[in-house]
Amino acid sequence: xxxxxxxxxxxxxxxxxxxxxxxxxxxxxxxxxxxxxxxxxxxxxxxxxxxxxxxxxxxxxxxxxxxxxxxxxxxxxxxxxxxxxxxxxxxxxxxxxxxxxxxxxxxxxxxxxxxxxxxxxxxxxxxxxxxxxxxxxxxxxxxxxxxxxxxxxxxxxxxxxxxxxxxxxxxxxxxxxxxxxxxxxxxxxxxxxxxxxxxxxxxxxxxxxxxxxxxxxxxxxxxxxxxxxxxxxxxxxxxxxxxxxxxxxxxxxxxxxxxxxxxxxxxxxxxxxxxxxxxxxxxxxxxxxxxxxxxxxxxxxxxxxxxxxxxxxxxxxxxxxxxxxxxxxxxxxxxxxxxxxxxxxxxxxxxxxxxxxxxxxxxxxxxx
Amino acid sequence: xxxxxxxxxxxxxxxxxxxxxxxxxxxxxxxxxxxxxxxxxxxxxxxxxxxxxxxxxxxxxxxxxxxxxxxxxxxxxxxxxxxxxxxxxxxxxxxxxxxxxxxxxxxxxxxxxxxxxxxxxxxxxxxxxxxxxxxxxxxxxxxxxxxxxxxxxxxxxxxxxxxxxxxxxxxxxxxxxxxxxxxxxxxxxxxxxxxxxxxxxxxxxxxxxxxxxxxxxxxxxxxxxxxxxxxxxxxxxxxxxxxxxxxxxxxxxxxxxxxxxxxxxxxxxxxxxxxxxxxxxxxxxxxxxxxxxxxxxxxxxxxxxxxxxxxxxxxxxxxxxxxxxxxxxxxxxxxxxxxxxxxxxxxxxxxxxxxxxxxxxxxxxxxx
Numbered sequence: 001x002x003x004x005x006x007x008x009x010x011x012x013x014x015x016x017x018x019x020x021x022x023x024x025x026x027x028x029x030x031x032x033x034x035x036x037x038x039x040x041x042x043x044x045x046x047x048x049x050x051x052x053x054x055x056x057x058x059x060x061x062x063x064x065x066x067x068x069x070x071x072x073x074x075x076x077x078x079x080x081x082x083x084x085x086x087x088x089x090x091x092x093x094x095x096x097x098x099x100x101x102x103x104x105x106x107x108x109x110x111x112x113x114x115x116x117x118x119x120x121x122x123x124x125x126x127x128x129x130x131x132x133x134x135x136x137x138x139x140x141x142x143x144x145x146x147x148x149x150x151x152x153x154x155x156x157x158x159x160x161x162x163x164x165x166x167x168x169x170x171x172x173x174x175x176x177x178x179x180x181x182x183x184x185x186x187x188x189x190x191x192x193x194x195x196x197x198x199x200x201x202x203x204x205x206x207x208x209x210x211x212x213x214x215x216x217x218x219x220x221x222x223x224x225x226x227x228x229x230x231x232x233x234x235x236x237x238x239x240x241x242x243x244x245x246x247x248x249x250x251x252x253x254x255x256x257x258x259x260x261x262x263x264x265x266x267x268x269x270x271x272x273x274x275x276x277x278x279x280x281x282x283x284x285x286x287x288x289x290x291x292x293x294x295x296x297x298x299x300x301x302x303x304x305x306x307x308x309x310x311x312x313x314x315x316x317x318x319x320x321x322x323x324x325x326x327x328x329x330x331x332x333x334x335x336x337x338x339x340x341x342x343x344x345x346x347x348x349x350x351x352x353x354x355x356x357x358x359x360x361x362x363x364x365x366x367x368x
Numbered sequence: 369x370x371x372x373x374x375x376x377x378x379x380x381x382x383x384x385x386x387x388x389x390x391x392x393x394x395x396x397x398x399x400x401x402x403x404x405x406x407x408x409x410x411x412x413x414x415x416x417x418x419x420x421x422x423x424x425x426x427x428x429x430x431x432x433x434x435x436x437x438x439x440x441x442x443x444x445x446x447x448x449x450x451x452x453x454x455x456x457x458x459x460x461x462x463x464x465x466x467x468x469x470x471x472x473x474x475x476x477x478x479x480x481x482x483x484x485x486x487x488x489x490x491x492x493x494x495x496x497x498x499x500x501x502x503x504x505x506x507x508x509x510x511x512x513x514x515x516x517x518x519x520x521x522x523x524x525x526x527x528x529x530x531x532x533x534x535x536x537x538x539x540x541x542x543x544x545x546x547x548x549x550x551x552x553x554x555x556x557x558x559x560x561x562x563x564x565x566x567x568x569x570x571x572x573x574x575x576x577x578x579x580x581x582x583x584x585x586x587x588x589x590x591x592x593x594x595x596x597x598x599x600x601x602x603x604x605x606x607x608x609x610x611x612x613x614x615x616x617x618x619x620x621x622x623x624x625x626x627x628x629x630x631x632x633x634x635x636x637x638x639x640x641x642x643x644x645x646x647x648x649x650x651x652x653x654x655x656x657x658x659x660x661x662x663x664x665x666x667x668x669x670x671x672x673x674x675x676x677x678x679x680x681x682x683x684x685x686x687x688x689x690x691x692x693x694x695x696x697x698x699x700x701x702x703x704x705x706x707x708x709x710x711x712x713x714x715x716x717x718x719x720x721x722x723x724x725x726x727x728x729x730x731x732x733x734x735x736x
Contacts, residue, residue: 044472045479046460046586050702051675051695092414092732100729104412109722111413118709118716218414219732307419324692326710327419334418341486341709342694348486354477361468364460364587 014164021171021293024270028298032062036350039067043353044361050349052323056301057346063274063299064183069347072184074121074340075177076333077264078105078112079170079189081128081256082148084157085235086193090228092220095148098192099130101332105190106139111330112188115337119344121186124173128166128256143169145256149197152235156252157197163251163259167292170263171270178271184343185268186276186303187285188333189257198284199310200232200253204241205287206317208310215280215309218329246291254288261285262292269296276336276343279306279328283314290318303339304328382532389539389661392638396666400430404718407435411721412729418717420691424669425714431642431667432551437715440552442489442708443545444701445632446473446480447538447557449496449624450516452525453603454561458596460586463516466560467498469700473558474507479698480556483705487712489554492541496534496624511537513624517565520603524620525565531619531627535660538631539638546639552711553636554644554671555653556701557625566652567678568600568621572609573655574685576678583648583677586697614659622656629653630660637664644704644711647674647696651682658686671707672696 036058041047048054061069080102086095104110105125116123127134129145136142145166149157158166177185191197195217202213210232216225239252250259262285268275269289277286277300290297302320305311307329315322323339356363404426409415416422429437448470454463472478473493484491495502497513504510513534517525526534545553559565563585570581578600584593607620618627630653636643637657645654645668658665670688673679675697683690691707724731 043479044469044477045698049586049696049698050479051697053694053696053706094730097730100727101412104722104727104729107722107727109412109720109727111411111418111717111721114716114720115713117720118713218417323694326421326691328417328421329419330413330417338421338710338713342706345483345486345706348482349479352477352482352485353479354472354475359468359472359475359477361472362462362465 014161014168017168018164021266021270025266025293025295027295028062032065033058035067036061040350042355044356044359053342053346053349056343057350060274060343060347063272065272069350071344071347073182074119074184075124075182076112076116076121076186076188076337077124077126077173078333079126079128079257079260080130081191082131083191083193083197083255084149084151085153085196085231087151088153088231090196090224090231091193092218093192095131095192098190099132099134101190102127102130102134102140103138110332111334112332112337115334119337119340121337121340122182126173126260128260143260149255152200152253153231153238156239157254158251158256160248160251163247163254166256166259167263167266170260171267174264174267175271178268178273183273184340185264185273186278186333186336186340187261187264187282188278188336189261189281189331191255191257194255194257194281195308196228196231197253197255197258198281200235201249201284201288202310202314203232203236204249204253205243205291208313212313213310246288250288258285258288262289265289265296266293269299274299274301276301276303276339278303278333278336279331280308280311280314281331283311283318287314287317301339304335382529382536385536386532389634389638393634393661393663395663396430400433401426403435404429408718410723412724412727421710421714421717424711425718428642428711428715431640433640437718439712439715441550442487442552443492443550444480444484444489444554444556444705445492445494445541446701447494447496447625447628448498449559450499451559451561451565451623452517452519453521453564453599455519456521456599458564458592458599459560460588461560463499463560466558467500467502469558470495470498470502470508471506478700479702480700480705483702487705487708489705489708490550494541494628496628511628517623520568520621521599521606524607525622526619526624528616528619531615531622534624534627535631535634538628539635542632542635543639546636546641551641552708553632553641554646554701554704554708555629555632555650556646556704557629557649557699559623559625562623562625562649563676564596564599565621565623565626566649568603569617569652569656570678570682570685571600571604572617572621573611573659576681580681581678614656618656626653626656630657633657633664634661637667642667642669644669644671644707646671646701646704647699648676648679648682649699651679651686655682655685669707672703674703
């Protein structure tokens with residue numbers, strides 16, 4: 001299930017870099033999970049009574065390869081790009097909203113800004129390729145692969161070299177963050193029509209029916225939803241994605257921000273940094289990432305189950321159980337930011353609680 | 369469904385005080401929910417795309433009777449008491465653990481200490497009546513109604529005057545906190561055998577079968593669980609609780625900490641302070657509170673669905689939908705503390721996000 005190099009038409013060095021990245025990802029060690037659980041079991045609480053918070057602590061420690069974690073230094077990477085398929089009329093919003101929202105992120109006025117502030121996460125906003133570039137003064141990091149993808153109903157959304165370039169751009173950002181001491185990342189996205197791309201990827205990677213993989217995105221009505229399903233049908237018929245070639249699937253049906261986020265995941269995993277996925281689109285990026293490098297799955301945390309139709313199937317394909325379901329359907333990394341509170345809580349439990357011995361508390365009765 | 373005064377054998381002034389408290393609780397205004405939602409709808413996000421986070425913001429504003437909320441000042445009230453029914457062998461832990469954990473709370477080593485620190489909540493630890501009193505130096509607030517309740521399989525756990533005294537003690541603490549500017553409260557508890565009391569209350573208030581209302585608490589095995597069910601059967605047979613007399617039901621089958629927390633809820637509601645419920649036992653306190661004063665329900669937020677059997681039925685009886693399910697079964701207010709992160713997030717969304725107009729973002733296409 002690793003990269004199908006036959007499909008890679010790009011430069012030799014790009015290919016080597018991606019190959020090296022994928023092969024540098026190591027599965028997490030079960031022994032570290034076990035040892036962290038043993039430490040939790042000595043804390044003054046009934047065994048396993050903090051449920052999935054304990055699992056989070058174990059997974060975080062195993063990912064970080066430490067038994068003495070400190071509170072994570074957190075970054076949220078939010079990538080935006082435009083989608084050629086938007087011209088098919090699959091969204092409730094006009095395409096210029098992608099760029100407008102990027103500026104809103106830069107100015108601090110979006111939901112993700114408020115939520116990133118709450119968890120003290122560094123917010124990294126990346127232009128992976130909106131139609132019209134932003135001025136350098138906007139404070140948005142430019143990693144533009146192009147002025148939006150092509151319309152996937154007429155051919156591939158991007159070329160394989162573009163997909164590789166986007167992955168490596170995301171990987172570079174994650175590497176910088178890991179080198180800067182960030183120990184927990186969250187991912188989010190913005191891109192008018194990108195639920196269409198995400199649904200198409202889910203269908204191509206898993207074979208689920210298009211209608212079950214397709215939802216209302218930002219809030220489309222029945223007529224647009226029917227059109228969206230037809231658009232995905234055409235995109236699949238035209239591109240004939242082969243799931244044995246995961247990178248090619250990503251190129252044909254994905255988006256620059258989706259490929260970029262897949263790169264963030266691969267590089268974070270290589271650097272032993274857990275990544276919190278947000279909703280449907282960042283989930284599709286995660287699916288692409290684990291199809292390219294299955295070991296990356298060990299570093300993923302699913303934040304929430306969104307209101308988007310198809311997200312349940314996507315989480316099943318990722319084999320991840322979300323932490324909460326608040327009927328969110330915003331994207332931007334909003335759910336990932338909220339989930340960071342749970343990771344902080346899990347690490348505090350591990351780092352700050354007394355043990356039965358240190359607190360002089362009796363453990364279970366022996367009378368059982 | 370208000371208090372059955374015929375059942376009240378206590379002092380005239382106590383009765384008057386409780387009556388005044390109950391009648392001072394006002395339902396929240398639907399108009400404030402509507403206006404808060406309208407404000408949220410102008411923010412740069414698809415309408416209702418933040419789902420239940422938006423509901424939380426609306427409810428908080430309506431409870432506080434404000435359209436311009438600031439981040440809540442938060443308090444967690446954790447009450448502990450012992451239960452006579454513990455002598456029936458219904459718990460996995462010995463009774464002295466109640467007092468030991470109270471000291472652990474006071475020393476900052478319990479899960480709730482770590483979680484309260486995370487959300488910057490003031491932690492108020494109250495001894496409502498553990499068997500052996502703590503030294504004054506322990507830093508625990510003493511509101512002792514007695515040295516633990518009586519064994520409810522042989523008669524009422526407490527007298528009606530004791531129940532009133534416990535409610536008024538809790539109400540006094542919540543009033544102090546509200547007067548001190550606290551605008552969000554969470555409740556939690558500690559008390560070996562108190563899931564037995566909570567299950568008995570659920571059965572008495574709703575009529576659900578005992579087996580469906582009874583669970584494993586801190587982790588009892590099948591044999592102890594079978595005994596626990598029999599103990600509750602006997603407690604109900606002996607006390608013959610009449611659900612038309614909610615205060616009497618609370619006295620017969622409750623606990624000092626459960627009655628105290630019901631008092632916290634009543635007084636918080638009277639002071640327009642929302643209260644986040646934790647798990648099964650604080651949920652039983654909430655059920656008692658709304659049976660005594662139905663309008664108090666408007667001020668309640670359910671944090672999580674716990675792993676305890678019967679919690680789902682309890683949440684149904686409360687008509688509240690929990691915010692998350694992490695398989696917690698600790699109590700102490702742990703879930704309430706975690707949920708405070710969501711309230712903070714909801715208020716930040718409302719207070720910090722730009723509007724479509726202010727950010728220059730296009731709203732939905734008119735082309736639908």
